[in-house]
Amino acid sequence: MSTTEPILKVEDLVVTYGRVEAVRKVSFEALPGSLITLVGANGAGKSSIINAVSGIVRPKSGRITFEGRDITRTQAHTLVGEGLVQVPEGRQILGTLTIHENLQLGGWHTNDAAAIQAVYERFPVLAERRDLPAGALSGGEQQMLAIGRALVARPTLILLDEPSMGLAPKIVDEVFRVIEEIRTSGTTVVLVEQNARRALRAADHGYVLASGEIAHEGRAADLLADERVVQAYLGV
């Protein structure tokens, strides 16, 4: 019998900032084509974990494996070329550059015009405004641009940090629809969210973080049905 190897494996990850232990021996994995989510309160360590995976933050210890390769100390720009791409918290759109220029930045290493065209087809609102400064877009549109910019790199693994942050409920629905489409197209998704219920409803598997540690993990549907998890972490 063949077993599927995880596309991403994180083992005993520790991230510190000076004396602050932000992440304490966290382990999790994602199977190819799955959508997993890391949820937890503000400051639980979610961003630190995905920043370590995407090479933005250097872990103190632990091991991160992507497609069977050890990437624990691989830098972010190298990982982008290997198909591991992050959509950062707060979108980090360059507001004075045009939408098109922002998308070109996502593919700086490949100059892949077809990938940009595919993003325009997925998000017609970006195509219509391609020559306008990105700063003119609404918050929801900027989130689509941030996701589009990541897709230009044709990721096999996409990490999203709080994509619903600061958006109106209707726009949040749209963002989640896009995330589910990305997953349906075969890309593995690691989603970090404070909007835990929403994220768990979209995910296959969930990890609930508290104070830098995994407090609960399991099938997302089971976590949503677990009274202890709901009461302690998901609010009423």
Ligand SMILES: Nc1ncnc2c1ncn2[C@@H]1O[C@H](COP(=O)(O)OP(=O)(O)OP(=O)(O)O)[C@@H](O)[C@H]1O
């Ligand atoms: N650059 C930094 N320097 C010092 N401490 C930091 C730094 N970044 C994060 N921390 C601390 O590490 C802990 C975990 O933060 P992290 O941002 O990873 O959590 P989070 O769950 O993503 O929260 P948020 O939703 O606020 O982004 C917090 O105590 C935070 O104050």
